[in-house]
Amino acid sequence: MNGTATAPIVTISGLTKRFGSNRALHDVDLTVARGEVVVLLGLSGSGKSTLLRHIDGLESPSEGSLDVLGERVETLSQKSLRSLRSRVAMIFQQFELVPSLTVLENVLTGALSRLSGPRLGVWTYPRALRRQALGHLDRVGLLEKAYERSELLSGGQQQRVAIARALMQEPQILLADEPVASLDPESSEQVMRLIREIAADDGLTVICSLHQVDLALGWGDRIVGLRHGEVVLDTPTDGLTKSQVMEVYGRVTPTAELRAIETELATESLLLTRGAEA
Amino acid sequence: MTTLEAPPATDLPRAEAPAPPRLIRPSRLAALLVLVAMLAFSIYALSTLDFTWSNVLGSVANAVKVFQEMDPISLPGPADLAYLIGLTLGIVILGTVVAALISVPVAWLAAENTTPAAGLRWLGRAVGVVTRAVPDVVLALAFSLTFALGSPLPGIFAIGIHSVGMISKLFADAIEHSDDGPRLAIRAAGGSRSQEFWGGVFPQVLPSWIATALHRFDINLRGSAILGYAGVGASGTPCASPSSTSPRATAAASGSRP
Numbered sequence: 001m002n003g004t005a006t007a008p009i010v011t012i013s014g015l016t017k018r019f020g021s022n023r024a025l026h027d028v029d030l031t032v033a034r035g036e037v038v039v040l041l042g043l044s045g046s047g048k049s050t051l052l053r054h055i056d057g058l059e060s061p062s063e064g065s066l067d068v069l070g071e072r073v074e075t076l077s078q079k080s081l082r083s084l085r086s087r088v089a090m091i092f093q094q095f096e097l098v099p100s101l102t103v104l105e106n107v108l109t110g111a112l113s114r115l116s117g118p119r120l121g122v123w124t125y126p127r128a129l130r131r132q133a134l135g136h137l138d139r140v141g142l143l144e145k146a147y148e149r150s151e152l153l154s155g156g157q158q159q160r161v162a163i164a165r166a167l168m169q170e171p172q173i174l175l176a177d178e179p180v181a182s183l184d185p186e187s188s189e190q191v192m193r194l195i196r197e198i199a200a201d202d203g204l205t206v207i208c209s210l211h212q213v214d215l216a217l218g219w220g221d222r223i224v225g226l227r228h229g230e231v232v233l234d235t236p237t238d239g240l241t242k243s244q245v246m247e248v249y250g251r252v253t254p255t256a257e258l259r260a261i262e263t264e265l266a267t268e269s270l271l272l273t274r275g276a277e278a
Numbered sequence: 279m280t281t282l283e284a285p286p287a288t289d290l291p292r293a294e295a296p297a298p299p300r301l302i303r304p305s306r307l308a309a310l311l312v313l314v315a316m317l318a319f320s321i322y323a324l325s326t327l328d329f330t331w332s333n334v335l336g337s338v339a340n341a342v343k344v345f346q347e348m349d350p351i352s353l354p355g356p357a358d359l360a361y362l363i364g365l366t367l368g369i370v371i372l373g374t375v376v377a378a379l380i381s382v383p384v385a386w387l388a389a390e391n392t393t394p395a396a397g398l399r400w401l402g403r404a405v406g407v408v409t410r411a412v413p414d415v416v417l418a419l420a421f422s423l424t425f426a427l428g429s430p431l432p433g434i435f436a437i438g439i440h441s442v443g444m445i446s447k448l449f450a451d452a453i454e455h456s457d458d459g460p461r462l463a464i465r466a467a468g469g470s471r472s473q474e475f476w477g478g479v480f481p482q483v484l485p486s487w488i489a490t491a492l493h494r495f496d497i498n499l500r501g502s503a504i505l506g507y508a509g510v511g512a513s514g515t516p517c518a519s520p521s522s523t524s525p526r527a528t529a530a531a532s533g534s535r536p
Contacts, residue, residue: 112468
Protein backbone atom coordinates (compact mmCIF):
# COMPACT_ATOMS: atom_id res chain seq x y z
CA MET A 1 0.00 0.00 0.00
CA ASN A 2 2.63 2.53 -1.00
CA GLY A 3 2.73 5.19 -3.70
CA THR A 4 0.46 8.15 -4.26
CA ALA A 5 -2.18 6.25 -6.24
CA THR A 6 -3.14 4.05 -3.31
CA ALA A 7 -2.11 6.28 -0.41
CA PRO A 8 -3.95 5.06 2.68
CA ILE A 9 -6.69 7.38 3.90
CA VAL A 10 -7.42 5.26 6.99
CA THR A 11 -4.77 3.30 8.85
CA ILE A 12 -5.77 1.41 11.96
CA SER A 13 -3.30 -0.63 13.93
CA GLY A 14 -3.77 -2.73 17.02
CA LEU A 15 -7.12 -1.12 17.82
CA THR A 16 -8.75 -2.56 20.93
CA LYS A 17 -11.87 -1.12 22.53
CA ARG A 18 -13.33 -2.19 25.83
CA PHE A 19 -16.62 -1.03 27.35
CA GLY A 20 -16.21 -2.02 30.98
CA SER A 21 -15.47 -5.74 30.94
CA ASN A 22 -16.95 -6.15 27.46
CA ARG A 23 -14.43 -6.20 24.65
CA ALA A 24 -15.98 -4.72 21.50
CA LEU A 25 -12.88 -4.68 19.29
CA HIS A 26 -9.69 -6.70 19.62
CA ASP A 27 -6.38 -5.89 17.94
CA VAL A 28 -7.93 -4.64 14.69
CA ASP A 29 -5.57 -3.77 11.85
CA LEU A 30 -7.09 -2.16 8.78
CA THR A 31 -5.77 -0.01 5.97
CA VAL A 32 -8.11 1.64 3.51
CA ALA A 33 -6.82 3.31 0.36
CA ARG A 34 -8.21 6.58 -1.02
CA GLY A 35 -11.21 5.87 -3.23
CA GLU A 36 -11.67 2.31 -2.03
CA VAL A 37 -15.15 0.92 -1.31
CA VAL A 38 -14.92 -1.43 1.65
CA VAL A 39 -17.65 -3.58 3.15
CA LEU A 40 -17.49 -4.44 6.84
CA LEU A 41 -19.31 -7.72 7.18
CA GLY A 42 -20.39 -9.27 10.44
CA LEU A 43 -23.26 -10.24 12.71
CA SER A 44 -24.79 -7.70 15.04
CA GLY A 45 -22.47 -7.25 18.00
CA SER A 46 -19.38 -8.11 15.98
CA GLY A 47 -17.99 -4.58 16.39
CA LYS A 48 -18.82 -3.03 13.01
CA SER A 49 -20.53 0.06 14.45
CA THR A 50 -17.84 0.56 17.09
CA LEU A 51 -15.16 0.44 14.41
CA LEU A 52 -16.99 3.01 12.26
CA ARG A 53 -17.50 5.28 15.28
CA HIS A 54 -13.76 5.19 15.93
CA ILE A 55 -13.01 6.24 12.36
CA ASP A 56 -15.34 9.24 12.79
CA GLY A 57 -13.67 10.15 16.08
CA LEU A 58 -16.82 9.46 18.11
CA GLU A 59 -15.02 6.87 20.27
CA SER A 60 -11.47 6.82 21.53
CA PRO A 61 -9.56 3.54 21.48
CA SER A 62 -8.58 1.66 24.64
CA GLU A 63 -5.40 0.57 22.86
CA GLY A 64 -3.86 1.05 19.44
CA SER A 65 -3.90 3.91 17.02
CA LEU A 66 -5.98 5.35 14.18
CA ASP A 67 -4.81 7.57 11.36
CA VAL A 68 -7.67 9.15 9.47
CA LEU A 69 -7.02 11.73 6.72
CA GLY A 70 -3.52 12.15 8.06
CA GLU A 71 -4.69 12.92 11.60
CA ARG A 72 -3.82 10.80 14.60
CA VAL A 73 -7.40 10.49 15.93
CA GLU A 74 -6.68 9.45 19.55
CA THR A 75 -4.46 12.48 20.14
CA LEU A 76 -6.82 15.16 18.79
CA SER A 77 -8.35 17.94 20.87
CA GLN A 78 -12.15 18.37 20.88
CA LYS A 79 -11.83 21.16 18.32
CA SER A 80 -9.65 19.14 15.95
CA LEU A 81 -11.97 16.16 16.38
CA ARG A 82 -14.90 18.30 15.23
CA SER A 83 -12.92 19.40 12.21
CA LEU A 84 -12.07 15.76 11.40
CA ARG A 85 -15.72 14.70 11.80
CA SER A 86 -16.77 17.42 9.39
CA ARG A 87 -14.62 15.79 6.70
CA VAL A 88 -15.90 12.28 7.44
CA ALA A 89 -19.63 11.83 6.79
CA MET A 90 -21.75 9.12 8.35
CA ILE A 91 -25.13 7.60 7.55
CA PHE A 92 -27.05 5.35 9.91
CA GLN A 93 -29.42 2.40 9.97
CA GLN A 94 -32.22 4.53 11.45
CA PHE A 95 -31.39 7.54 9.19
CA GLU A 96 -31.40 9.87 12.26
CA LEU A 97 -33.25 12.75 10.67
CA VAL A 98 -35.26 15.20 12.78
CA PRO A 99 -38.80 14.00 11.98
CA SER A 100 -40.56 17.34 12.40
CA LEU A 101 -38.16 19.35 10.26
CA THR A 102 -38.42 19.71 6.51
CA VAL A 103 -36.27 17.58 4.25
CA LEU A 104 -34.33 20.67 3.20
CA GLU A 105 -33.55 21.72 6.77
CA ASN A 106 -32.40 18.20 7.61
CA VAL A 107 -30.03 18.31 4.66
CA LEU A 108 -28.76 21.73 5.75
CA THR A 109 -27.78 20.42 9.20
CA GLY A 110 -24.98 18.59 7.38
CA ALA A 111 -23.34 22.00 6.86
CA LEU A 112 -23.53 23.08 10.54
CA SER A 113 -19.82 22.48 11.08
CA ARG A 114 -19.11 25.23 8.53
CA LEU A 115 -21.27 27.72 10.47
CA SER A 116 -20.77 29.21 13.87
CA GLY A 117 -23.62 28.88 16.31
CA PRO A 118 -26.96 27.12 16.02
CA ARG A 119 -29.53 27.59 13.23
CA LEU A 120 -33.30 27.33 13.40
CA GLY A 121 -35.24 27.28 10.18
CA VAL A 122 -34.17 27.03 6.57
CA TRP A 123 -33.90 30.83 6.20
CA THR A 124 -31.22 31.11 8.87
CA TYR A 125 -28.77 29.28 6.57
CA PRO A 126 -26.83 31.26 3.96
CA ARG A 127 -28.35 31.30 0.50
CA ALA A 128 -25.34 29.53 -1.05
CA LEU A 129 -25.79 26.58 1.31
CA ARG A 130 -29.53 26.41 0.59
CA ARG A 131 -28.78 26.25 -3.11
CA GLN A 132 -26.16 23.57 -2.49
CA ALA A 133 -28.62 21.54 -0.38
CA LEU A 134 -31.23 21.67 -3.14
CA GLY A 135 -28.55 20.48 -5.57
CA HIS A 136 -27.78 17.47 -3.39
CA LEU A 137 -31.49 16.70 -3.03
CA ASP A 138 -31.76 16.77 -6.81
CA ARG A 139 -28.85 14.37 -6.97
CA VAL A 140 -30.55 11.82 -4.70
CA GLY A 141 -33.78 12.30 -6.65
CA LEU A 142 -35.82 14.03 -3.95
CA LEU A 143 -35.85 17.68 -5.01
CA GLU A 144 -39.66 17.76 -5.11
CA LYS A 145 -39.78 16.66 -1.45
CA ALA A 146 -37.57 19.54 -0.22
CA TYR A 147 -40.31 21.29 1.78
CA GLU A 148 -42.05 18.19 3.16
CA ARG A 149 -41.59 17.09 6.74
CA SER A 150 -39.03 14.31 6.71
CA GLU A 151 -41.22 11.98 8.81
CA LEU A 152 -43.69 11.78 5.91
CA LEU A 153 -41.11 10.11 3.65
CA SER A 154 -40.62 6.37 3.22
CA GLY A 155 -37.60 4.68 4.77
CA GLY A 156 -35.72 4.53 1.49
CA GLN A 157 -36.41 8.21 0.84
CA GLN A 158 -35.29 9.14 4.36
CA GLN A 159 -32.00 7.32 3.85
CA ARG A 160 -31.51 9.24 0.58
CA VAL A 161 -32.13 12.48 2.49
CA ALA A 162 -29.48 11.34 4.97
CA ILE A 163 -27.10 10.79 2.05
CA ALA A 164 -27.81 14.32 0.79
CA ARG A 165 -27.11 15.58 4.34
CA ALA A 166 -23.80 13.68 4.30
CA LEU A 167 -22.91 15.27 0.95
CA MET A 168 -23.40 18.74 2.51
CA GLN A 169 -20.22 18.03 4.48
CA GLU A 170 -18.28 17.72 1.22
CA PRO A 171 -16.69 14.67 2.84
CA GLN A 172 -13.67 12.71 1.78
CA ILE A 173 -14.82 9.57 3.54
CA LEU A 174 -18.37 8.23 3.76
CA LEU A 175 -19.10 5.82 6.60
CA ALA A 176 -22.34 3.86 6.35
CA ASP A 177 -23.53 1.92 9.39
CA GLU A 178 -25.97 -0.77 8.18
CA PRO A 179 -27.54 1.74 5.78
CA VAL A 180 -30.17 -0.64 4.41
CA ALA A 181 -30.91 -2.90 7.39
CA SER A 182 -34.29 -1.20 7.97
CA LEU A 183 -35.30 -1.10 4.30
CA ASP A 184 -37.21 -3.39 1.97
CA PRO A 185 -35.18 -5.16 -0.76
CA GLU A 186 -36.11 -2.71 -3.51
CA SER A 187 -35.23 0.42 -1.50
CA SER A 188 -32.08 -1.33 -0.25
CA GLU A 189 -30.89 -1.87 -3.76
CA GLN A 190 -31.69 1.72 -4.71
CA VAL A 191 -29.78 3.12 -1.73
CA MET A 192 -26.79 0.83 -2.24
CA ARG A 193 -26.63 1.77 -5.92
CA LEU A 194 -26.82 5.47 -5.04
CA ILE A 195 -23.93 5.19 -2.57
CA ARG A 196 -21.86 3.36 -5.17
CA GLU A 197 -22.61 5.98 -7.86
CA ILE A 198 -21.76 8.88 -5.60
CA ALA A 199 -18.55 7.18 -4.48
CA ALA A 200 -17.50 6.70 -8.08
CA ASP A 201 -18.47 10.23 -9.22
CA ASP A 202 -16.91 12.08 -6.29
CA GLY A 203 -13.96 9.73 -5.70
CA LEU A 204 -15.24 9.13 -2.17
CA THR A 205 -13.75 6.50 0.07
CA VAL A 206 -16.61 4.39 1.46
CA ILE A 207 -16.64 2.07 4.44
CA CYS A 208 -20.03 0.42 4.75
CA SER A 209 -21.11 -2.15 7.31
CA LEU A 210 -23.56 -4.85 6.23
CA HIS A 211 -24.75 -8.18 7.50
CA GLN A 212 -26.08 -9.47 4.19
CA VAL A 213 -23.53 -11.47 2.22
CA ASP A 214 -25.44 -11.15 -1.07
CA LEU A 215 -25.42 -7.36 -0.96
CA ALA A 216 -21.75 -7.26 -0.02
CA LEU A 217 -20.51 -9.59 -2.76
CA GLY A 218 -21.82 -7.66 -5.70
CA TRP A 219 -21.09 -4.25 -4.25
CA GLY A 220 -17.74 -3.43 -2.63
CA ASP A 221 -14.13 -3.62 -3.83
CA ARG A 222 -13.13 -5.45 -0.70
CA ILE A 223 -14.74 -7.32 2.18
CA VAL A 224 -13.52 -7.12 5.75
CA GLY A 225 -15.18 -9.70 7.99
CA LEU A 226 -15.53 -9.06 11.72
CA ARG A 227 -16.39 -11.65 14.32
CA HIS A 228 -16.44 -11.02 18.07
CA GLY A 229 -14.49 -7.80 17.46
CA GLU A 230 -11.70 -9.42 15.47
CA VAL A 231 -10.90 -9.20 11.77
CA VAL A 232 -11.38 -12.73 10.42
CA LEU A 233 -11.48 -11.94 6.70
CA ASP A 234 -9.90 -9.23 4.55
CA THR A 235 -10.05 -9.93 0.86
CA PRO A 236 -10.92 -8.33 -2.49
CA THR A 237 -14.47 -9.11 -3.67
CA ASP A 238 -13.33 -10.22 -7.12
CA GLY A 239 -13.88 -13.93 -7.57
CA LEU A 240 -15.06 -14.40 -4.00
CA THR A 241 -17.95 -16.83 -3.60
CA LYS A 242 -20.68 -16.83 -1.01
CA SER A 243 -19.65 -20.20 0.39
CA GLN A 244 -16.15 -18.86 0.99
CA VAL A 245 -17.57 -16.00 3.03
CA MET A 246 -20.02 -18.24 4.84
CA GLU A 247 -17.17 -20.54 5.77
CA VAL A 248 -15.52 -17.79 7.75
CA TYR A 249 -18.62 -17.44 9.89
CA GLY A 250 -19.76 -21.03 10.19
CA ARG A 251 -16.46 -22.82 10.08
CA VAL A 252 -16.38 -24.43 13.51
CA THR A 253 -18.52 -27.51 12.99
CA PRO A 254 -20.00 -29.12 9.89
CA THR A 255 -23.47 -28.96 11.46
CA ALA A 256 -23.23 -25.17 11.67
CA GLU A 257 -22.42 -24.96 7.97
CA LEU A 258 -25.30 -27.23 7.19
CA ARG A 259 -27.59 -25.11 9.27
CA ALA A 260 -26.50 -21.96 7.45
CA ILE A 261 -27.33 -23.58 4.12
CA GLU A 262 -30.64 -24.87 5.44
CA THR A 263 -31.65 -21.43 6.66
CA GLU A 264 -30.63 -19.91 3.37
CA LEU A 265 -32.79 -22.37 1.49
CA ALA A 266 -35.70 -21.83 3.86
CA THR A 267 -35.46 -18.03 3.50
CA GLU A 268 -35.31 -18.22 -0.26
CA SER A 269 -38.28 -20.57 -0.54
CA LEU A 270 -40.19 -18.27 1.81
CA LEU A 271 -39.41 -15.30 -0.42
CA LEU A 272 -40.46 -17.32 -3.47
CA THR A 273 -43.78 -18.24 -1.84
CA ARG A 274 -44.37 -14.61 -0.91
CA GLY A 275 -43.54 -13.58 -4.45
CA ALA A 276 -46.01 -16.13 -5.81
CA GLU A 277 -48.73 -14.89 -3.47
CA ALA A 278 -48.21 -11.26 -4.36
CA MET B 279 -31.86 -12.48 0.91
CA THR B 280 -29.23 -14.44 2.80
CA THR B 281 -28.20 -13.24 6.19
CA LEU B 282 -25.36 -14.57 8.27
CA GLU B 283 -26.41 -17.17 10.76
CA ALA B 284 -25.61 -17.08 14.44
CA PRO B 285 -22.47 -18.93 15.58
CA PRO B 286 -22.83 -22.70 16.14
CA ALA B 287 -25.02 -23.86 18.97
CA THR B 288 -22.13 -25.49 20.83
CA ASP B 289 -20.90 -22.01 21.80
CA LEU B 290 -24.19 -21.10 23.38
CA PRO B 291 -25.28 -21.83 26.97
CA ARG B 292 -27.49 -24.91 27.22
CA ALA B 293 -31.18 -24.09 27.17
CA GLU B 294 -32.05 -26.37 30.08
CA ALA B 295 -29.60 -24.69 32.49
CA PRO B 296 -31.41 -23.97 35.80
CA ALA B 297 -32.78 -20.46 36.21
CA PRO B 298 -30.99 -18.43 38.90
CA PRO B 299 -32.88 -18.26 42.24
CA ARG B 300 -35.16 -15.25 42.53
CA LEU B 301 -33.88 -12.75 45.05
CA ILE B 302 -35.88 -10.15 46.92
CA ARG B 303 -34.06 -6.96 46.06
CA PRO B 304 -33.21 -4.74 49.08
CA SER B 305 -34.64 -1.66 47.31
CA ARG B 306 -38.02 -3.36 46.89
CA LEU B 307 -38.02 -4.50 50.51
CA ALA B 308 -37.21 -0.96 51.68
CA ALA B 309 -39.99 0.49 49.53
CA LEU B 310 -42.47 -1.99 51.00
CA LEU B 311 -41.41 -1.20 54.58
CA VAL B 312 -41.76 2.56 53.98
CA LEU B 313 -45.21 2.02 52.49
CA VAL B 314 -46.36 -0.04 55.50
CA ALA B 315 -44.92 2.53 57.92
CA MET B 316 -46.72 5.37 56.15
CA LEU B 317 -50.02 3.49 56.26
CA ALA B 318 -49.62 2.76 59.97
CA PHE B 319 -48.77 6.41 60.67
CA SER B 320 -51.80 7.62 58.72
CA ILE B 321 -54.12 5.41 60.74
CA TYR B 322 -52.56 6.62 64.00
CA ALA B 323 -52.77 10.27 62.88
CA LEU B 324 -56.44 9.90 61.95
CA SER B 325 -57.22 8.30 65.32
CA THR B 326 -55.69 11.27 67.22
CA LEU B 327 -57.75 13.86 65.30
CA ASP B 328 -60.86 15.17 66.99
CA PHE B 329 -62.97 14.00 64.09
CA THR B 330 -66.60 13.08 64.76
CA TRP B 331 -69.69 13.24 62.56
CA SER B 332 -71.47 15.47 65.12
CA ASN B 333 -68.69 18.05 64.67
CA VAL B 334 -69.28 18.00 60.92
CA LEU B 335 -73.01 18.62 61.37
CA GLY B 336 -72.26 21.42 63.83
CA SER B 337 -70.11 23.25 61.27
CA VAL B 338 -72.84 23.35 58.64
CA ALA B 339 -74.25 26.45 60.33
CA ASN B 340 -70.85 28.14 60.02
CA ALA B 341 -70.69 27.34 56.32
CA VAL B 342 -74.16 28.78 55.74
CA LYS B 343 -73.13 31.99 57.50
CA VAL B 344 -70.07 32.42 55.31
CA PHE B 345 -72.06 31.98 52.13
CA GLN B 346 -74.74 34.40 53.37
CA GLU B 347 -72.13 37.06 54.00
CA MET B 348 -70.82 36.63 50.45
CA ASP B 349 -74.23 37.41 49.04
CA PRO B 350 -73.99 40.92 47.57
CA ILE B 351 -70.64 40.59 45.81
CA SER B 352 -69.73 44.04 44.55
CA LEU B 353 -67.71 43.93 41.39
CA PRO B 354 -65.79 46.95 40.06
CA GLY B 355 -67.36 48.86 37.16
CA PRO B 356 -67.11 47.41 33.64
CA ALA B 357 -64.21 49.65 32.62
CA ASP B 358 -62.24 48.87 35.77
CA LEU B 359 -63.06 45.22 35.39
CA ALA B 360 -61.80 45.11 31.79
CA TYR B 361 -58.64 46.94 32.82
CA LEU B 362 -58.00 44.53 35.70
CA ILE B 363 -58.62 41.47 33.55
CA GLY B 364 -56.23 42.84 30.92
CA LEU B 365 -53.65 43.57 33.58
CA THR B 366 -54.00 40.07 35.02
CA LEU B 367 -53.60 38.49 31.60
CA GLY B 368 -50.53 40.63 30.98
CA ILE B 369 -48.94 39.66 34.29
CA VAL B 370 -49.65 35.97 33.74
CA ILE B 371 -48.46 35.92 30.12
CA LEU B 372 -45.25 37.81 30.92
CA GLY B 373 -44.59 35.75 34.04
CA THR B 374 -45.09 32.47 32.19
CA VAL B 375 -42.91 33.59 29.27
CA VAL B 376 -40.15 34.65 31.69
CA ALA B 377 -40.42 31.28 33.45
CA ALA B 378 -40.31 29.36 30.17
CA LEU B 379 -37.21 31.27 29.04
CA ILE B 380 -35.40 30.70 32.36
CA SER B 381 -36.43 27.03 32.21
CA VAL B 382 -34.57 26.34 28.97
CA PRO B 383 -31.03 26.55 30.41
CA VAL B 384 -32.20 25.01 33.70
CA ALA B 385 -33.70 22.02 31.85
CA TRP B 386 -30.60 21.72 29.70
CA LEU B 387 -28.53 21.42 32.87
CA ALA B 388 -30.97 19.07 34.57
CA ALA B 389 -31.52 16.59 31.71
CA GLU B 390 -29.28 13.55 31.90
CA ASN B 391 -28.48 13.45 28.19
CA THR B 392 -27.60 17.13 27.72
CA THR B 393 -26.01 18.19 31.01
CA PRO B 394 -22.35 19.13 30.55
CA ALA B 395 -21.34 17.64 33.93
CA ALA B 396 -22.93 15.53 36.67
CA GLY B 397 -22.45 18.32 39.24
CA LEU B 398 -24.25 20.83 37.03
CA ARG B 399 -27.11 18.37 36.65
CA TRP B 400 -27.69 18.57 40.41
CA LEU B 401 -27.56 22.37 40.20
CA GLY B 402 -30.25 22.32 37.50
CA ARG B 403 -32.43 20.01 39.55
CA ALA B 404 -31.88 22.05 42.72
CA VAL B 405 -33.05 25.22 40.97
CA GLY B 406 -36.19 23.36 39.92
CA VAL B 407 -36.87 21.96 43.39
CA VAL B 408 -36.29 25.26 45.24
CA THR B 409 -38.43 27.35 42.88
CA ARG B 410 -41.18 24.74 43.08
CA ALA B 411 -41.00 24.68 46.88
CA VAL B 412 -41.49 28.43 47.46
CA PRO B 413 -45.14 29.29 46.75
CA ASP B 414 -45.75 32.18 44.35
CA VAL B 415 -47.86 33.95 46.99
CA VAL B 416 -44.87 34.07 49.31
CA LEU B 417 -42.69 35.39 46.48
CA ALA B 418 -45.34 37.96 45.60
CA LEU B 419 -45.56 39.16 49.22
CA ALA B 420 -41.78 39.47 49.39
CA PHE B 421 -41.54 41.31 46.07
CA SER B 422 -44.52 43.57 46.82
CA LEU B 423 -42.53 45.03 49.72
CA THR B 424 -39.96 46.29 47.22
CA PHE B 425 -42.44 47.79 44.75
CA ALA B 426 -45.39 50.13 45.08
CA LEU B 427 -48.65 48.42 46.08
CA GLY B 428 -50.52 47.38 42.96
CA SER B 429 -47.47 47.39 40.70
CA PRO B 430 -47.54 44.41 38.32
CA LEU B 431 -43.81 43.70 38.58
CA PRO B 432 -43.93 41.58 41.78
CA GLY B 433 -46.59 39.40 40.14
CA ILE B 434 -44.49 38.86 37.03
CA PHE B 435 -41.46 38.01 39.15
CA ALA B 436 -43.42 35.72 41.46
CA ILE B 437 -45.02 33.79 38.61
CA GLY B 438 -41.78 33.85 36.62
CA ILE B 439 -39.74 32.34 39.43
CA HIS B 440 -42.22 29.88 40.90
CA SER B 441 -43.23 28.46 37.50
CA VAL B 442 -39.60 27.60 36.69
CA GLY B 443 -39.97 24.67 39.10
CA MET B 444 -42.63 22.87 37.12
CA ILE B 445 -41.70 24.06 33.63
CA SER B 446 -38.00 23.20 33.90
CA LYS B 447 -38.87 19.77 35.29
CA LEU B 448 -41.19 18.97 32.37
CA PHE B 449 -38.81 20.55 29.82
CA ALA B 450 -36.00 18.34 31.15
CA ASP B 451 -38.25 15.26 30.98
CA ALA B 452 -39.01 16.06 27.34
CA ILE B 453 -35.29 16.37 26.58
CA GLU B 454 -34.60 13.03 28.24
CA HIS B 455 -37.35 11.35 26.20
CA SER B 456 -36.08 12.75 22.90
CA ASP B 457 -34.41 10.49 20.37
CA ASP B 458 -30.60 10.69 20.61
CA GLY B 459 -30.18 9.84 16.92
CA PRO B 460 -30.45 13.32 15.36
CA ARG B 461 -28.01 14.70 17.96
CA LEU B 462 -25.56 11.95 17.17
CA ALA B 463 -25.91 12.71 13.46
CA ILE B 464 -25.02 16.36 14.05
CA ARG B 465 -22.11 15.43 16.30
CA ALA B 466 -20.87 12.91 13.72
CA ALA B 467 -20.95 15.69 11.13
CA GLY B 468 -18.70 17.90 13.25
CA GLY B 469 -21.40 20.04 14.89
CA SER B 470 -20.78 21.84 18.19
CA ARG B 471 -22.62 21.12 21.44
CA SER B 472 -24.97 24.04 20.96
CA GLN B 473 -25.65 23.00 17.37
CA GLU B 474 -26.42 19.48 18.62
CA PHE B 475 -28.95 20.91 21.07
CA TRP B 476 -30.68 23.47 18.86
CA GLY B 477 -30.48 21.34 15.71
CA GLY B 478 -31.08 17.87 17.11
CA VAL B 479 -32.97 18.18 20.39
CA PHE B 480 -34.94 21.44 20.26
CA PRO B 481 -37.05 20.63 17.17
CA GLN B 482 -38.01 17.33 18.81
CA VAL B 483 -39.06 18.79 22.16
CA LEU B 484 -40.67 22.01 20.90
CA PRO B 485 -44.26 20.66 20.71
CA SER B 486 -44.01 19.26 24.24
CA TRP B 487 -42.45 22.51 25.53
CA ILE B 488 -45.28 24.58 24.06
CA ALA B 489 -47.85 22.27 25.66
CA THR B 490 -46.09 22.58 29.03
CA ALA B 491 -45.92 26.38 28.85
CA LEU B 492 -49.64 26.61 27.94
CA HIS B 493 -50.55 24.26 30.78
CA ARG B 494 -48.58 26.40 33.23
CA PHE B 495 -50.16 29.55 31.79
CA ASP B 496 -53.55 28.03 32.61
CA ILE B 497 -52.49 27.25 36.19
CA ASN B 498 -51.01 30.73 36.64
CA LEU B 499 -54.17 32.41 35.36
CA ARG B 500 -56.24 30.55 37.95
CA GLY B 501 -53.79 31.42 40.69
CA SER B 502 -53.54 35.08 39.73
CA ALA B 503 -56.54 36.28 41.78
CA ILE B 504 -54.90 35.19 44.99
CA LEU B 505 -51.66 36.88 43.87
CA GLY B 506 -53.64 40.11 43.52
CA TYR B 507 -54.77 39.73 47.09
CA ALA B 508 -51.10 39.38 48.07
CA GLY B 509 -50.57 42.97 46.97
CA VAL B 510 -49.78 42.44 43.33
CA GLY B 511 -51.63 44.48 40.75
CA ALA B 512 -54.18 42.09 39.29
CA SER B 513 -57.86 41.31 39.42
CA GLY B 514 -57.45 40.17 43.02
CA THR B 515 -56.17 43.56 44.20
CA PRO B 516 -59.55 45.25 44.82
CA CYS B 517 -60.36 42.40 47.19
CA ALA B 518 -57.33 43.34 49.24
CA SER B 519 -57.90 47.11 49.48
CA PRO B 520 -61.03 47.87 51.53
CA SER B 521 -61.30 51.40 50.07
CA SER B 522 -62.11 50.13 46.61
CA THR B 523 -64.68 47.53 47.49
CA SER B 524 -66.76 46.22 50.34
CA PRO B 525 -65.25 44.19 53.14
CA ARG B 526 -67.70 41.46 52.34
CA ALA B 527 -66.20 40.90 48.88
CA THR B 528 -62.80 40.92 50.53
CA ALA B 529 -63.96 38.17 52.81
CA ALA B 530 -65.22 36.15 49.89
CA ALA B 531 -61.97 36.44 48.05
CA SER B 532 -59.80 35.60 51.02
CA GLY B 533 -62.01 32.74 52.12
CA SER B 534 -61.92 33.79 55.79
CA ARG B 535 -64.63 35.17 57.97
CA PRO B 536 -64.41 38.89 58.82
